[in-house]
Amino acid sequence: xxxxxxxxxxxxxxxxxxxxxxxxxxxxxxxxxxxxxxxxxxxxxxxxxxxxxxxxxxxxxxxxxxxxxxxxxxxxxxxxxxxxxxxxxxxxxxxxxxxxxxxxxxxxxxxxxxxxxxxxxxxxxxxxxxxxxxxxxxxxxxxxxxxxxxxxxxxxxxxxxxxxxxxxxxxxxxxxxxxxxxxxxxxxxxxxxxxxxxxxxxxxxxxxxxxxxxxxxxxxxxxxxxxxxxxxxxxxxxxxxxxxxxxxxxxxxxxxxxxxxxxxxxxxxxxxxxxxxxxxxxxxxxxxxxxxxxxxxxxxxxxxxxxxxxxxxxxxxxxxxxxxxxxxxxxxxxxxxxxxxxxxxxxxxxxxxxxxxxxxxxxxxxxxxxxxxxxxxxxxxxxxxxxxxxxxxxxxxxxxxxxxxxxxxxxxxxxxxxxxxxxxxxxxxxxxxxxxxxxxxxxxxxxxxxxxxxxxxxxxxxxxxxxxxxxxxxxxxxxxxxxxxxxxxxxxxxxxxxxxxxxxxxxxxxxxxxxxxxxxxxxxxxxxxxxxxxxxxxxxxxxxxxxxxxxxxxxxxxxxxxx
Amino acid sequence: xxxxxxxxxxxxxxxxxxxxxxxxxxxxxxxxxxxxxxxxxxxxxxxxxxxxxxxxxxxxxxxxxxxxxxxxxxxxxxxxxxxxxxxxxxxxxxxxxxxxxxxxxxxxxxxxxxxxxxxxxxxxxxxxxxxxxxxxxxxxxxxxxxxxxxxxxxxxxxxxxxxxxxxxxxxxxxxxxxxxxxxxxxxxxxxxxxxxxxxxxxxxxxxxxxxxxxxxxxxxxxxxxxxxxxxxxxxxxxxxxxxxxxxxxxxx
Numbered sequence: 001x002x003x004x005x006x007x008x009x010x011x012x013x014x015x016x017x018x019x020x021x022x023x024x025x026x027x028x029x030x031x032x033x034x035x036x037x038x039x040x041x042x043x044x045x046x047x048x049x050x051x052x053x054x055x056x057x058x059x060x061x062x063x064x065x066x067x068x069x070x071x072x073x074x075x076x077x078x079x080x081x082x083x084x085x086x087x088x089x090x091x092x093x094x095x096x097x098x099x100x101x102x103x104x105x106x107x108x109x110x111x112x113x114x115x116x117x118x119x120x121x122x123x124x125x126x127x128x129x130x131x132x133x134x135x136x137x138x139x140x141x142x143x144x145x146x147x148x149x150x151x152x153x154x155x156x157x158x159x160x161x162x163x164x165x166x167x168x169x170x171x172x173x174x175x176x177x178x179x180x181x182x183x184x185x186x187x188x189x190x191x192x193x194x195x196x197x198x199x200x201x202x203x204x205x206x207x208x209x210x211x212x213x214x215x216x217x218x219x220x221x222x223x224x225x226x227x228x229x230x231x232x233x234x235x236x237x238x239x240x241x242x243x244x245x246x247x248x249x250x251x252x253x254x255x256x257x258x259x260x261x262x263x264x265x266x267x268x269x270x271x272x273x274x275x276x277x278x279x280x281x282x283x284x285x286x287x288x289x290x291x292x293x294x295x296x297x298x299x300x301x302x303x304x305x306x307x308x309x310x311x312x313x314x315x316x317x318x319x320x321x322x323x324x325x326x327x328x329x330x331x332x333x334x335x336x337x338x339x340x341x342x343x344x345x346x347x348x349x350x351x352x353x354x355x356x357x358x359x360x361x362x363x364x365x366x367x368x369x370x371x372x373x374x375x376x377x378x379x380x381x382x383x384x385x386x387x388x389x390x391x392x393x394x395x396x397x398x399x400x401x402x403x404x405x406x407x408x409x410x411x412x413x414x415x416x417x418x419x420x421x422x423x424x425x426x427x428x429x430x431x432x433x434x435x436x437x438x439x440x441x442x443x444x445x446x447x448x449x450x451x452x453x454x455x456x457x458x459x460x461x462x463x464x465x466x467x468x469x470x471x472x473x474x475x476x477x478x479x480x481x482x483x484x485x486x487x488x489x490x491x492x493x494x495x496x497x498x499x500x501x502x503x504x505x506x507x508x509x510x511x512x513x514x515x516x517x518x519x520x521x522x523x524x525x526x527x528x529x530x531x532x533x534x535x536x537x538x539x540x541x542x543x544x545x546x547x548x549x550x551x552x553x554x555x556x557x558x559x560x561x562x563x
Numbered sequence: 564x565x566x567x568x569x570x571x572x573x574x575x576x577x578x579x580x581x582x583x584x585x586x587x588x589x590x591x592x593x594x595x596x597x598x599x600x601x602x603x604x605x606x607x608x609x610x611x612x613x614x615x616x617x618x619x620x621x622x623x624x625x626x627x628x629x630x631x632x633x634x635x636x637x638x639x640x641x642x643x644x645x646x647x648x649x650x651x652x653x654x655x656x657x658x659x660x661x662x663x664x665x666x667x668x669x670x671x672x673x674x675x676x677x678x679x680x681x682x683x684x685x686x687x688x689x690x691x692x693x694x695x696x697x698x699x700x701x702x703x704x705x706x707x708x709x710x711x712x713x714x715x716x717x718x719x720x721x722x723x724x725x726x727x728x729x730x731x732x733x734x735x736x737x738x739x740x741x742x743x744x745x746x747x748x749x750x751x752x753x754x755x756x757x758x759x760x761x762x763x764x765x766x767x768x769x770x771x772x773x774x775x776x777x778x779x780x781x782x783x784x785x786x787x788x789x790x791x792x793x794x795x796x797x798x799x800x801x802x803x804x805x806x807x808x809x810x811x812x813x814x815x
Contacts, residue, residue, distance in 0.1 A: 148640035148669035
């Protein structure tokens with residue numbers, strides 16, 4: 001706890017110093033940067049709004065899928081598809097839809113941005129809720145049933161608490177995703193027009209286009225500060241708090257005591273009087289809520305027939321909406337394929353191969369460095385203590401925000417503009433992929449039971465044999481989980497990585513991402529847009545179904561560490 | 564005084580189906596429970612004892628046969644029947660007191676009343692002072708005490724226990740057995756009858772008035788024995804061992 005506070009203070013001091021130096025050296029940039037706190041506030045507000053929607057959606061969707069067998073037959077495959085499609089590809093379409101709906105009013109763009117962030121946050125959270133609800137121990141379910149917990153009470157005391165650990169864990173992931181898309185979406189060209197909303201992402205992107213290096217640095221520093229602050233004051237305390245809701249796996253296995261979230265705020269003034277007054281004013285409302293929920297519960301249980309009716313209507317509505325959406329989509333698709341394909345369509349296969357190879361290179365680089373580093377961090381407490389904060393700081397920066405920095409770096413290294421564009425595309429993919437691998441692997445190494453490590457040591461397993469017999473098999477499931485997530489992020493990064501505007505110049509490489517960009521700007525071509533998105537979906541789904549799922553099933557049955 | 568049995572188990576049978584193949588776990592189990600009955604069901608593993616208990620409390624439906632409680636078909640959320648679990652099944656996110664209040668809240672008891680009842684039963688199982696502790700801070704024996712207090716708090720007529728001592732160490736288990744018998748002798752405390760499932764024959768002979776012996780795969784009733792040893796029972800006496808040996812020879 002102390003170490004972390006010192007670290008926080010250090011970061012704050014470094015950021016402030018950097019800010020002062022930049023402000024003195026570049027007064028104009030400093031003038032620009034005065035608006036930054038406001039921009040940061042706008043960006044964070046968008047994230048919070050999208051997150052609240054995602055949270056409600058995830059709980060409703062996951063709960064329905066877990067408790068309603070008939071609905072889950074449609075809900076689960078749908079979620080599977082939604083989760084694996086590259087969302088950014090849909091953004092131009094969504095943007096045009098929202099802007100058209102609100103007749104060009106800026107609020108339409110805001111809706112589109114929030115919608116995009118929502119789509120990057122919701123799916124994994126819904127899966128988390130579904131998973132936790134289907135893995136509640138049978139005895140706990142039985143206890144709830146035999147003590148008469150039903151409906152709302154069951155949700156409050158069993159389902160919701162049981163979902164909290166995975167919900168919090170996935171919320172953290174979702175926020176990381178969210179920042180990536182926020183930065184990409186605050187400034188966007190679609191249909192020949194550029195849409196822009198004030199925010200940190202737009203600030204950094206504009207600075208990048210103008211090649212304004214001090215502004216880029218200041219923008220990234222502010223973004224890092226916002227992300228870190230939220231991480232330290234919201235997500236870590238929440239993560240520690242959520243440990244309380246974890247099921248005990250095996251009797252006799254100690255779970256470390258977690259510090260209370262309030263310990264993070266110890267340095268804040270306590271103001272006992274104010275607190276007492278707040279509690280006193282909240283208390284009646286809480287009691288009223290309790291009484292209301294009790295009455296609600298009674299009404300609920302006394303009319304099982306009405307409740308069943310409501311459920312049936314709900315289900316019917318869902319099915320109708322689902323069928324309508326799917327049918328419109330299918331009709332649209334058939335219409336498109338009946339017409340002759342646009343001439344550019346012949347580019348699609350080669351573009352897919354090129355994009356895939358770029359992602360593959362990035363994935364290979366990520367593997368080469370993350371496996372040894374994860375092994376080291378997972379095994380050595382000291383290394384972890386010193387390196388993890390630095391890695392987390394890097395990881396907290398969305399790759400989209402680092403865009404200008406990466407292009408600048410690529411320009412320094414590469415001999416020609418074309419090579420620089422290739423290098424930048426690979427680096428951006430690397431930056432969006434590697435952290436998922438690294439943090440999943442670290443968790444995998446940490447989860448190897450001490451008994452196994454000690455057994456390996458006592459039998460003299462060292463070096464290569466240790467890696468081959470213990471470490472690699474033990475981390476196989478986490479490696480696959482990390483890989484699936486990393487590739488998902490990689491596909492999403494394509495649209496920003498293959499077509500970059502930096503310092504008044506375009507850096508472009510052939511691939512699905514650049515095809516997408518061309519389809520929306522400068523010559524909008526909806527058919528090409530749809531075809532490119534479809535190609536991407538087909539490739540991603542094929543990879544998931546044919547490669548990752550079978551591998552994952554094998555790994556989790558063979559290399560699972562039974563407790 | 565007792566004209567109607569509290570619990571009637573009528574020819575209960577249960578099968579599971581897998582790949583269109585039938586696996587029979589229970590066959591024609593039939594017995595009654597009246598007030599002040601302490602009955603143990605013993606059987607080797609695979610005799611379907613736990614399945615039987617889950618059917619009796621209404622958590623599972625039998626393939627054929629019926630279970631009546633006070634003359635009515637059984638329902639899972641019947642507040643007159645409470646259950647104690649082998650794995651304790653405490654809600655890890657609720658304090659001891661909240662766990663004990665759970666069934667009361669489902670019944671719609673008011674908060675102050677709930678608190679009073681919960682405290683009374685936490686006290687009865689000897690956990691005074693641990694009201695605000697979370698289950699993971701307790702030892703196994705203490706967790707099971709919470710499980711017992713939670714079951715007693717809804718003041719059930721029938722208390723069902725599914726191998727309540729088999730995940731405890733022997734010493735803790737013996738203490739808890741004695742305490743349950745102590746609670747059982749106090750007529751002011753709720754359950755009118757206790758039904759316990761166990762695989763430990765000694766435990767059954769030590770605690771029960773009546774022992775129902777099940778065979779293995781499928782579970783059929785082999786015997787129903789009236790244990791007429793005086794209480795408190797002494798495990799060292801030859802009569803005690805006579806009973807244990809008799810049941811043992813029935814099962815093997």
